[in-house]
Amino acid sequence: MDHDLVEEIMEVKEYSAEGKFYQPHEFEDLVVQYKKIPKVTPSSSYADTLFYNPVKHRRETARYLKTELALVGQPYQILVIASKFERQEQIKNICLIILIPVMLLFAIVLLINRILLKKIWSPFSQLLNNITAFNINHEEPYKSVEMPVEEFRQLNEVLVELSGKVKSDYNEIKLFTENASHEMMTPLAVINSKLDNMLQSNVLGKEDGETLVELYKATSRLTKLNQSLLLLVKIDNNLLQDTEEANLKLLIEEKATYFQELITERNITLETKLEDVSISTSRQLLDILINNLFSNVIRHNYDGGKIEISLDVDKLVFANTGHNKALDPEKIFDRFYKDNTSEGTGLGLSILKQICNRQHYQLNYSYEHDLHTFTILFNPKLI
Incomplete structure (x- = not known):
């Protein structure tokens, strides 16, 4: 626009040489003022302004050039204004x-990209869904997916092979x-039977009797450990699937x-709110769960202690x-975790946790008001 304004000044000079004053055509959106x-002082200046367009009868933004020239022998200040409207459009x-x-x-x-x-x-999303749905305990094998991309196809083949292995x-x-646990039951039963017979005989000395008692305790503990491991295997393999309506209070x-004799013998106070x-x-x-809970609160209690049960x-x-x-709440449900004073197998609480997982319950442990508290939430998502 500045270049066009300079050209208009040149037009003014040419017209002045003929003794005329230049006036632009109406359609040019130009205004020349004298x-x-x-x-005359040799100076020029450019700037933006607003002006009234006499042709369109409205105010418009514009660019102007102001300079001084001698026209027809007289000094004049020339102002050339060019509308910006058409250019902006x-x-x-x-x-x-x-x-x-x-x-x-x-x-x-x-x-197209989407x-x-x-x-x-x-197919990759389907692959992820199949990985998520894959369960090692179910008979169904991992489902293969048809993949259009070579890299995904290789990943699918690796997953199929890995899942099978x-x-x-x-x-x-x-x-x-399973076989080891079952096979161990027979020799353990034989050992316990022989130890029973030897303990009941009168031919043993005092030291031999004490040694046999220790052996008897060790084999009894081994028997309990074997039974617990066998139970865990059954729970892990989801072999106990019978479902029925059970009255928990009863x-x-x-x-x-059933446990009242043990509770009374140790002078433990039992409080229930069912x-x-x-x-x-x-x-x-459920039967194993309640048995283990009772066994745990009695075995790990002290004489004259207290048990509170609420439902x-x-x-x-x-x-x-x-x-x-x-x-330690982080380790208490780990297999074989127990304190130094415990004589158990360290699997009782693991069995509780596994049962709760299978039944979709939530088992929590806390220690409040000098009480070890085990809480089973039947609907953890709703609480």
């Missing part, structure tokens, strides 16, 4: 002409554990009567006093 001055149109196709092309590219990515990654190794370990009261609650679960697992529709709580302070 103002007499005392004398041209710029807008050019931008629209460029931007609309570019945006349209960008949208088409995004759409369709292609969905087509490429959809894992399942095969797991089945071998499971079979070995079962706890029945077990309380609501009438029935749940649909495996009767065998409502949401949770079951067993709390007991004990010789030890708080146990």
